[in-house]
Amino acid sequence: xxxxxxxxxxxxxxALAVAAGAGLLRSGQVLAADWAxxxxxxxxxxxxxxxxxxxxxxxxxxxxxxxxxxxxxxxAVVPVKVESTLADIKSMAIMVAKNPTPLATKVDFSxxxxxxxxxxxxxxxTSDILVYVNSGGKILKASAMVKVTVGGCGG
Amino acid sequence: MATKIxxxxxxxxxxxxxxxxxxxxxxxxxxxxxxxxxxxxFIQTLNFTVAGKSVADVSMGTGVSxxxxxxxxxxxxxxxxxxxVSWKDNKGETGGAESAIK
Numbered sequence: 001x002x003x004x005x006x007x008x009x010x011x012x013x014x015a016l017a018v019a020a021g022a023g024l025l026r027s028g029q030v031l032a033a034d035w036a037x038x039x040x041x042x043x044x045x046x047x048x049x050x051x052x053x054x055x056x057x058x059x060x061x062x063x064x065x066x067x068x069x070x071x072x073x074x075x076a077v078v079p080v081k082v083e084s085t086l087a088d089i090k091s092m093a094i095m096v097a098k099n100p101t102p103l104a105t106k107v108d109f110s111x112x113x114x115x116x117x118x119x120x121x122x123x124x125x126t127s128d129i130l131v132y133v134n135s136g137g138k139i140l141k142a143s144a145m146v147k148v149t150v151g152g153c154g155g
Numbered sequence: 156m157a158t159k160i161x162x163x164x165x166x167x168x169x170x171x172x173x174x175x176x177x178x179x180x181x182x183x184x185x186x187x188x189x190x191x192x193x194x195x196x197f198i199q200t201l202n203f204t205v206a207g208k209s210v211a212d213v214s215m216g217t218g219v220s221x222x223x224x225x226x227x228x229x230x231x232x233x234x235x236x237x238x239x240v241s242w243k244d245n246k247g248e249t250g251g252a253e254s255a256i257k
Contacts, residue, residue, distance in 0.1 A: 035199040040216035077220045096218055100183075104218030107227065113210050114168050118226035122181075122218050 039103050045095055048103040049132055052093050053139050058132055061086065064142035066131050075123040075148040084115035088136035092117050097143075098127035123148050158252040160240050168228040169256060171203060173240045175225075181217035198223060201242040205232050205256075232256055 039051035046056040067081035080094055092115070093106040104121040115133070123129075128143045159174045175198065182195025201213040201223075211227045232238075234256050241251035 034212060035214050040214070079224075081226075099218050101216055101218065103216055105213060105215045107214075108212045109227075110209055110211070112205060112208075112229040112231050114228045114230050116168070116170070116226070116228035118172075118224075120220040120224055122220050 036106070039106070041101060042103060043101065045097055045102045045130060048095060048101070049093070049139075052103060052106055053091075053132060053134060055139050058139040058141040061133070061140035061142055064131055064133050064140060066129060066142055066144040068129055068144050068146050070145075071147040071149060072123060073149050075125070077120050078123050078129075078146060078148075079118070079120050080129060081118040082116070082131050082133075084133055084135075086115060086133055086135035086140065089113075089115040090134040090136070092134075093132045094119065094121060095130040095132070096121055096123050096127050097130055099124055102130070158240065158242070158250045160238060160252040160254050162232070162238055162254065162256045165228060168230050169205075169232040170226055170228045171205070171238055171240075172224065172226045173201070173203070173252070175201075175223050175242060175250065177222060177242075177244065179215075179217065179219055179221045179223065196244060196246055198242050198244045201225060201240060203227055204237075204239045205229055206236040 036052060039048050042048035042051050050056040063086045064084045072078045082092055089109060091106060091108045094104045095102040096104055105119055107117050123146060126147045128145050130141055130143045132139060132141045157176045162169050162171045177198055178196055180193050180196040184193045186193055197217050198215050202209060203211040210229050213225060236256045237253060238256060239251060239253035243249045
């Protein structure tokens, strides 16, 4: 039933997320210097990518492979793997288009890393997962649709 | 909160996997009994190093699942190289782990 609570939470969350964010700042917590507050609090994909990459226009690329389930029985834990053969990958971001705050995570690489990132994300409902990659200053993207089963018992 | 790190060879790259036990609360969930909002509590940054050098800086929002499992791959890492990870959440709590590539 955790999933149900999560869903309720996501529906009600837009205003609350802002409130929570403001509360955190007010209580004087030290936010990590490199945590992109604007990008993570953005309410739609365009403003999130603008805040994270300085641009909301990205070309589609065939060289970004997203491994995610076609259908997720549990929206609270959706495994996502990203692999890319693009040159000089500086960063990658994973967004869930229909989440209240789409940007789930971003990784900045330095040196020896290759274009690979795996994580698990929460999904409120069926949505596209978007992956943005900064390849040598050029922003490219790819997407994959993941169905979230409402009944939670598989399709 | 426990943090685990391990590395395994994947072709010519080394995959580093990290599992952190963390609630990753969004701040918009309510406690079923008290009806009170559960405050946001989530990891914001997580840094990987190999042989003392930073290789990846991960930042996360509330959209990452509870108990994050994060993997990256690096090239040129040798057996015996030290690998480490450290994280910090929105409440200022920190954690980390280190190991060596087998």
